[in-house]
Amino acid sequence: MPDARPNILWVFADQMRGQAMSCAGDANVRTPHLDALAAGGVRFTNACSSYPLCVPFRFTILTGEYAHSRWIPALDWRMSPAERTIAHEFNDAGYHTCYVGKWHLNGSIPPGDAKGINRMPVLPGCRGGFTEWHGFNLRNGFFDTCVFHGDDPTPVHLGKYQTDGLFDIALDCLVDRAKNPDDPFFMVLSLEAPHPPHEAPEANLSRVRERGIQPRPNVSFALPTDGAAYPPGLRWNEQRATNTEIAYYAQIENLDDNMGRLLAYLDHSALSHNTVVFFFSDHGEFLGSHGMHSKQDPREESINIPFLVRGPGLATGCIQDEVICTEDIYPTTLALAGLAPPSPKPGLDLGPCLRGENDRLSRDGIYLELVEEHRPSMVFHNAPYRGIRTRTHLYAVLKGSPWLLFDLVEDPYQQQNLVRSETHASLRRQLHARLTQMAQDAADSYTFGDPDVPLVQGT
Secondary structure, rough: OOOOOOEEEEEEEOOOOOOOOOHHHHOOOOOHHHHHHHHHEEEOOEOOOOOOOHHHHHHHHHHOOOOOHHHHOOOEEEEEOOOOHHHHHHHHHOOOHHHHHHHOOOOOOOOOOHHHOOOOOOHHHHOOOEEEEEOOOOOOOOOOEEEEOOOOOEEEEOOHHHHHHHHHHHHHHHHHHHOOOOOOOEEEEEEEOOOOOOOOOHHHHHHHHOOOOOOOOOOOOOOOOOOOOOOOEOOOOHHHHHHHHHHHHHHHHHHHHHHHHHHHHHHHOOOOOOEEEEEEEEEOOOOOOOOOOOOOOOOOOHHHHOEEEEOOOOOOOOEEEOOOHHHHHHHHHHHHOOOOOOOOOOOOOOOHOOOOOOOOOOOOOOOEOHHHHHHHHOOOOOOOOEEEOOEEEEEEEOEEEEEEEEEEOOOOOOOOOOOHHHHHHHHHHHHHHHHHHHEEEEEEEEOOOOOOOOOOOOO
16 A cells, blocks of 8 residues: 655755746746646745855755854855755655755855866765765756766766756656655755756747746846945846846746646656645846846845645645745655654744645744855855845845845835835834844844944945
8 A cells, every 4th residue: 555655846946036937927937837836736925045045045955954053155065964954854754865956065166167067976975865866066057967876976968958857857756756656755856947047948938039028127227326235246237138038037938848747747647646746946036126136135036936835635726925934944844744853943834834724824024144155256245144024024134234124015126225214213123123033043143233323335
């Protein structure tokens, strides 16, 4: 008789913002298969990446810990082989664990050598405990990607567009799992799309190109004058905009095409009745909003991520506006398999929200952080921030000083920074005090300044 414990499948993208789905209202993209996943399960509209960057996000979903607990910098960090991950928990519970795709937890990357690092295997002890391995550290090149299978040190070229090839591997793994219905699995499919370089198959590019692009209302080519930009950094420009947006959305539509293949297999196989599917992303992408591109900043286009969950016993067609964070993924995943974290973790189990039992969690906001940017050429070099995102507001401090305050109800595109508004001084102090307390509760040694002395632009 098949094991009653559910299979768990994580599919997660890299740099896909939460707004970039048809079901989220983005007119620039067509995502019928992600929309169907959302319609058959639960979609969180306020899902946030607590530290909107690749490496710290991956660390947190695998361990359930805050990034500051290991002082994780922006990039170039290797997870210790001694770290206990969610894969170890599933292994001990008798699950088969499998990892497919980008790892990005294997240390520093020589500047400009993403191809070279893609040809180097991740050693067995550095794979976070996954027993089946079809991965690579990273590539950032979608038509030239190699994957390593098991302990074989030979790089195997995918020979096709990366997203297509990784879904091929994942589907082969699922076919194998369907042959063992009494052997539950935890599988991760980690994609690089729609991360730069923004490359996509011509069929996807032409579809988006023909429709054209409608920029978000907060896309700008001018430098903000309200103190919200720090520092000017990597600015957007009109020449960059159109081609990048077309390719970005084409990458997402290709990903959606592949999700259609995967969901169709699950729905017509022996796995259909007993598999929980998660779809999410590690962080977003500005695409010119606020005049910026890329991520790291705590505004919505950077921190808001897609978060869809479908599975047996879960609500269907549910749109959930509870504010959730990266730290919630670990305990939620374990709980859906009837497991518990080995020690207390900062995140919450979202099970009640997923089952439609309760749509409110026992907290008033989530904790945002950028621990360290050690690269001198990057925007937040020597400028760490902390923030709180509630259902109605975003407040952030930079280098300890009040920096951003947005009313997300009245100003959903975050175009009016209220941090210097005397009318909102009481709210600023209240959020500053709450953020300071959250840092203490999280054992974070970040130093907070005076709530009445906002950041001086450029310092």
